[in-house]
Amino acid sequence: MAILYHHPFCPHSRFIRLSIAEMGIEADLIEEKVWERREAFLALNPAGTTPVLVEEQIASVPGSRIIAEWLDETRGLALNDRRLLPENPSARVEVRRLVAWFTEKFGAEVSEPLVHEKIYKRFMPGDVGGGPPDPAVFRAAKSNIRYHLKYIGYLIRQRKWLAGEALSYADLAAAAHLSCVDYLGDVPWDEDAVARDWYARVKSRPSFRTLFEDRVLGMAPSPVYADLDF
Amino acid sequence: MAILYHHPFCPHSRFIRLSIAEMGIEADLIEEKVWERREAFLALNPAGTTPVLVEEQIASVPGSRIIAEWLDETRGLALNDRRLLPENPSARVEVRRLVAWFTEKFGAEVSEPLVHEKIYKRFMPGDVGGGPPDPAVFRAAKSNIRYHLKYIGYLIRQRKWLAGEALSYADLAAAAHLSCVDYLGDVPWDEDAVARDWYARVKSRPSFRTLFEDRVLGMAPSPVYADLDF
Known part of the structure; x- marks a missing residue:
């Protein structure tokens, strides 16, 4: 059976949990x-980040975008x-563009600082950066999230799913990042009703339950x- | 003919210039x-970053890693x-892991801060962040580069090229990022002779001339x- 090292x-780990x-x-x-x-973890991924996937055929696949490519190359065709x-x-370019948008840009501007400040720092020892959250950091992240929600709304006004007419990695990456922020109560859902409706659709999929x-x-x-009717 | 928007x-643009x-x-x-x-550029890439490739078959391919995948999907097989x-x-995972290492990690820790502080800020107006370089930023970058050179040396002691026995995107990404820092004279080549020899090999390829x-x-x-015999 596959092993997923995650938090x-x-x-990024949630994106892969949803995908598998x-x-x-x-x-x-x-x-x-x-x-x-x-x-032992650094041997699997010298960059020291989650997620890392281990399978019978391969010792280590590190990083959400690389795991997504690997899963597509080893299972994609069979999924029809x-x-x-x-x-x-061309359609692959659009999916990858949006996966990059949410993993790199939304990650750096919103989800990573919020998760780091409000969750990780509670459990990290003081000598490696643990401690109380820095309000300046999470204020910026809570302001940045607004234009990302508007961007999701803008895309969903033109398409059924984020990257086109079918569910793709783009939806799962975006929803995974949003779900962490949603746990913290920091998603201003009133900002864009269309974005909220799209998230409700993704959230109601069985893959989201865990x-x-x-x-x-x-x-x-x-x-x-x-709450599926938030 | 293709168009590449770059700096x-x-x-990241240099990685694609070398690849094409x-x-x-x-x-x-x-x-x-x-x-x-x-x-007009933001319409091609809403993230507002270089490089962006435009071709007859597609309006826009934004971002070096996405362009690299596109080029492989449209030309890869013919290149034998x-x-x-x-x-x-499995070999694709290793190439992508190292491309991610150099574009994300080396980029964030070394090449992007150095290029931003020492080059971009000379030409940016003051109201969007232009001005003199911040020595604290480039001191950190010049310290970070040392372990990356050691990592290149470590890999090349086991393999002919960074990701295996053949030249790959991994070599071009790493060399592209290093070349910007090398212009500035900030690569401590004495740190690792094996890394230097690998760079000399990549640098002497005709693709590097421009x-x-x-x-x-x-x-x-x-x-x-x-200088090919630095």
Whole structure:
């Protein structure tokens, strides 16, 4: 069976958890605290980041975008119309553009700083950067999220799903990153009703269910987190 | 003919310039000053970053990693043993891992801050962040580069090229990022002789020649920049 090294609130890991659930791939989830810089984990991914996928055929596939390509190359054709990276090269560019948008841009501007400040720092020892959250950091992230929601709304006004007429990695990446912020109650859903409706659609998929069970010790999820009619 | 929107000292653009030269693809180069946030350019890439490739078959391919995938999907098979992304899925993971390493990690820790502080800021108006370089930023980058050179040396002690026995995107991405830092004279080549020898091999390829002609107005390149026997 596949093994996925992840953190429950790492948005990149959540993107892959959703993707493998959509593909019907079972994996053992092993929680990795990246700040511990475990030697055996660094051997799997010298960059020291989650997620990392291990399978019988390969010792290590590190990083969400690389795992997504690997899954498509090893399973894509068999998925037929449920494939998450379309067959047409131009359509693949649009999916990859939006995956990059949410993993790099939304990640750097919103989800990574919020998760780092509000979740990771609670569990990190002081000597590697743990401690109370920095309000300046999360104020910026909470302001940045508004234009990203508007961008999702803009795209969904033209298309059924983020990258076109079919569900793709783009939707799963975006929803994975948003779901971490949603746990914290920091998504201003009133900002764009079309974006909210799209998220409700993704959130109601069976692949999303396992995310609802994740909990941060001592920090309850926002009331809307697992609510399908938020 | 293809059009590549780039900046001469954008390391991501250089990665694609090297790649298309290796593939024998001709392209018109159009210099883009991303800080101007030109509307016509933002329409090609809403993220506002270089490089962007435009071809007859597609309106826009934004971002070096996405362009590299596009080029492989549209030309890869015809290149046979000169293909820059190998055919085997496991080997593709290793190439993509190292491309991600150099574009994301080396980019964020070394080449982007150095190019931004020492080159871009000379030409950016003050109201969008132009001005004198911040020594704290480039001191950190000049310290970070050392472990990256050691990592290149470590890999090349085991393999002919960075990702295996054949030249790949990994070599071109790494060399593209290093070449920007080399212009500034900030690569401590004495740090690792094996890394230096690998760079000399990549640098002597015909694809590298056009990079040697790039100049920053009012800033001469380091003496070793275009020297094949540095």
